[in-house]
Amino acid sequence: MSTNSIPVVRGNGTRNHGRKVAVIGSGSWGTTFAKVLTDAGCDVTIWARRTEVAHEIQVARRNTQYLPSINLPKGLNATSDLAVALRGAQLVFLAVPSQTLRQNLLDLEPYLDRRSVLVSLVKGVEKTTTMRMSEVIADTLDLPPERIGSVSGPNIALEIAKEQPTGAVASCADLSVAQEIATAASAPYFRTYVSTDVVGTELGGVLKNLIALAIGIVDGVGYGENTKAAIITRGLAEMTEFAVASGADPVTMSGLAGLGDLIATCQSPLSRNNTAGRLIGQGYSQEETREQMQQVAEGITSVPPVLELARERGIVMPIVEQVQMVLSGTMAPANLGPHLATEDDVPRPEQRPDTPQEGRWRRLVNRMKGSAA
Numbered sequence: 540m541s542t543n544s545i546p547v548v549r550g551n552g553t554r555n556h557g558r559k560v561a562v563i564g565s566g567s568w569g570t571t572f573a574k575v576l577t578d579a580g581c582d583v584t585i586w587a588r589r590t591e592v593a594h595e596i597q598v599a600r601r602n603t604q605y606l607p608s609i610n611l612p613k614g615l616n617a618t619s620d621l622a623v624a625l626r627g628a629q630l631v632f633l634a635v636p637s638q639t640l641r642q643n644l645l646d647l648e649p650y651l652d653r654r655s656v657l658v659s660l661v662k663g664v665e666k667t668t669t670m671r672m673s674e675v676i677a678d679t680l681d682l683p684p685e686r687i688g689s690v691s692g693p694n695i696a697l698e699i700a701k702e703q704p705t706g707a708v709a710s711c712a713d714l715s716v717a718q719e720i721a722t723a724a725s726a727p728y729f730r731t732y733v734s735t736d737v738v739g740t741e742l743g744g745v746l747k748n749l750i751a752l753a754i755g756i757v758d759g760v761g762y763g764e765n766t767k768a769a770i771i772t773r774g775l776a777e778m779t780e781f782a783v784a785s786g787a788d789p790v791t792m793s794g795l796a797g798l799g800d801l802i803a804t805c806q807s808p809l810s811r812n813n814t815a816g817r818l819i820g821q822g823y824s825q826e827e828t829r830e831q832m833q834q835v836a837e838g839i840t841s842v843p844p845v846l847e848l849a850r851e852r853g854i855v856m857p858i859v860e861q862v863q864m865v866l867s868g869t870m871a872p873a874n875l876g877p878h879l880a881t882e883d884d885v886p887r888p889e890q891r892p893d894t895p896q897e898g899r900w901r902r903l904v905n906r907m908k909g910s911a912a
């Protein structure tokens with residue numbers, strides 16, 4: 540482990556002894572996640588598409604473009620050769636932009652061990668197909684669900700690279716595979732929980748980006764904490780409805796991959812989605828904002844496909860609709876938030892009678908009534 544921040548007690552390094560893993564993508568998250576895996580005791584090789592980035596990581600133990608001032612661990616190997624990165628890798632973590640993942644998978648397919656598990660770290664949906672990343676993996680490589688996983692949570696890369704503690708959720712349809720992923724990705728400053736809810740884990744990461752855009756927009760306008768609290772609270776309700784209609788467990792949305800990530804991304808000035816929203820709220824166009832951003836802001840690309848899926852599934856997402864209108868220039872940023880409703884909306888209870896949250900509370904209350912009787 541490097542010395543970027545407060546030292547923490549070392550954990551389970553020996554559990555990962557000899558576990559060979561690859562990380563595909565050497566941006567801020569790929570590099571940070573490779574550090575987590577190395578600090579967890581795995582034998583890690585990170586793939587960078589540019590040789591100079593691979594060389595800098597391998598030789599100088601730095602990735603100055605994406606993680607300035609961070610010392611990377613000695614054991615981390617880097618290469619720009621996919622064959623080298625994938626040789627013997629039991630777990631392959633994918634940290635590339637959502638819109639390039641399909642091509643990246645096709646590129647790596649010839650070198651992939653047919654037993655390896657592919658784990659998406661990506662928080663977007665494919666624009667042209669509206670597929671989640673695990674669906675893109677299954678579609679491209681024809682892999683069964685037990686060879687596809689996802690890791691997501693409140694994971695602002697730079698904070699984790701500084702070894703500031705947090706957690707995440709590793710999910711796979713096969714619980715034992717989720718446990719294997721979580722073991723590989725559990726460092727002293729990074730606790731990884733397990734889940735079999737791949738849909739919920741992935742959608743938490745996708746949907747919080749859209750709400751973070753809304754938060755950035757109202758921040759750019761100059762609105763204060765009430766507006767943001769209303770957007771976060773109603774945003775979680777929108778996220779949960781959409782995720783449940785897509786097959787997710789509502790409980791996932793109240794965990795690290797849902798609420799946890801929503802809080803981190805909406806609060807952090809380091810969030811690229813939050814930052815992109817702020818620029819738009821300050822009056823920059825979508826094009827100008829894209830130009831100013833040096834890194835991936837997945838939310839901007841995910842808005843149209845998420846709304847397309849929401850309409851197909853009969854889900855109303857007023858905040859995401861408003862974000863779309865602001866992005867397309869049909870609504871002024873200052874009009875986002877204050878009403879949080881469409882024009883024809885009528886006053887209604889805050890929680891719809893059939894929301895997953897209410898159903899859960901009702902079941903709990905009924906159970907308690909039953910046990911008190």
Ligand SMILES: NC(=O)C1=CN([C@@H]2O[C@H](COP(=O)(O)OP(=O)(O)OC[C@H]3O[C@@H](n4cnc5c(N)ncnc54)[C@H](OP(=O)(O)O)[C@@H]3O)[C@@H](O)[C@H]2O)C=CC1
Pocket residue numbers: 564565566567568569588589605634635636637639643660661662663694695696697833834835837
């Ligand atoms: N940063 C974070 O805090 C977190 C990010 N994520 C998610 O991780 C994913 C990756 O994001 P992140 O690392 O932050 O992004 P960055 O913008 O930091 O880096 C993007 C990376 O993708 C590479 N890349 C760009 N185009 C291609 C391509 N066509 N083929 C292969 N690689 C390409 C870039 O390479 P090059 O440098 O050569 O351009 C770079 O290594 C996103 O889905 C993001 O939402 C998830 C959790 C936390």
Ligand SMILES: O=C(CO)COP(=O)(O)O
Pocket residue numbers: 662692693694695696748751800803804809810811812813835836837
């Ligand atoms: O996913 C993230 C934190 O969990 C990173 O968010 P941004 O992509 O908005 O920086």
